[in-house]
Amino acid sequence: MGILIHALYTDTKDILPQNHLTSTHSLSRKPINMTHSSASFDLPQLERLFNEKFGEQIDNSPVSFHAPGRVNLIGEHTDYTGGMVFPCAIDRGTLLLIRRNNTNQFRFASTNFDFSTELPAAEISKAQGDSWVNYPLGVIDQFKKRGINLDGLDCLYSGNVPNGAGLSSSASIEVVTAFAINELFNASLDNIELVKISQAAENEFVGMQCGIMDQFAVAMGKQNHALMLNCQTLHYRHVPLNLDDHAIVLINTNQRRELNESAYNDRVAECQRALTIVQQRVDVNSLGELRMEDFETTEDLFTDDPLAYRRARHVCSENTRVTAAVDALENNDLNAFGAMMKQSHQSLRDDFEVSSKPLDTLVDLASKHPGVLGARLTGAGFGGCTVNLMHQDALATFENAVANDYQQATGLTADFYIIKPSDGVGEMTS
DSSP states (O other): OOGGGTTTOSOTTSOOOOOTTSOOOOTTSSOOOOSSGGGGOOHHHHHHHHHHHHOOOTTSOOEEEEEEEEEEEEOOSOGGGTOEEEEEEEEEEEEEEEEEOSSSEEEEEESSOSOOEEEEGGGTTSOOTTOTTHHHHHHHHHHHHTTOOOOOEEEEEEEOSOTTSOSOHHHHHHHHHHHHHHHHTTOOOOHHHHHHHHHHIIIIIIOOOOOSHHHHHHHHOOTTEEEEEETTTOOEEEEEOOOTTEEEEEEEOOOOOOOOHHHHHHHHHHHHHHHHHHTTTSOOSSGGGOOHHHHGGGGGGGTTOHHHHHHHHHHHHHHHHHHHHHHHHHTTOHHHHHHHHHHHHHHHHHTSOOOOHHHHHHHHHHHHSTTEEEEEEESSOSSSEEEEEEEGGGHHHHHHHHHHHHHHHHSOOOEEEEOOBOOOSEEOOO
């Protein structure tokens, strides 16, 4: 699951709408079956658009880079508490065409927004209102703070992450920008440092106190794998997604997102408050370190703050679920993995209070459908997507059954996507 964009899209952790150059896929149409996320981008057309906006230079053509979005399979609202997460990169994301212009001017445009701008070097450390360009500007600012001199850039972004879906298009923008700058200016930073740059851009420049999961998954994703990550130590390992005859399906609620800077940052503050209370009795540096058996000994300390208790209970139980879910996956027990997904949603709904009626409706409807092993909200919540693990035989009837009942219950029309775990950020080759 970047607050300054809420004037355009209320979920500012997911700001890129569906690319107008591509079509929307759903289960009732041809299933998504892309081996690489670039398959949905028309590179020649984007190159022509780049030249129209910034001018063609025969000896200085733009270079293309791609970063995926991400879906978190389990482990929600635990990253900023130093907990465990299990995301994977997806076959939708952000394509960046970029070149050095050696003029100390920084020019930005997007196929997803009408707004574009040109800024002199003296102004690139200043936020531009609620504009989407604050994401790349935040990254550039981090390079400047590291003493890396940038002499001007032309940047064209194009994204095909579904709008408002909570699939981390902001992290996708940040990571692709950081990776591209690192390559163009020979900065020789490794991907972990680029992840840290991208997170710092969102924390310090944009003002969203997100954890490191989104940027990490976008940078470090691996095709047909998910990523088990300890967000405190940054220890990680790629876990094969051996789904056999099962599929991962995302359903976008298309609910107007209610997440804002206050709602998300309040959760961060509540978890910090809970940590302070726990530390009166248990020697931990973060909630992510807290074991359930130790947490249970602290209940009496929360008499005056039951809200903080529920927040901590979610984080502690969710960390336990991540480990159990990954063990189940590695033991080919997808039923157990699905059960952990259901428990995760219940905790997010009741203890962390980041669900919504549309999200709960989709999870309930999916859970009742034959062949669905697990369903939960994914991302920051307050709208966005659910992630569903189901048998492929269920796909034929799933969309129509869920879509019709969902529309009757909420008045909203859901979008359905089969996703494929994808590689992380990289340079595109023709």
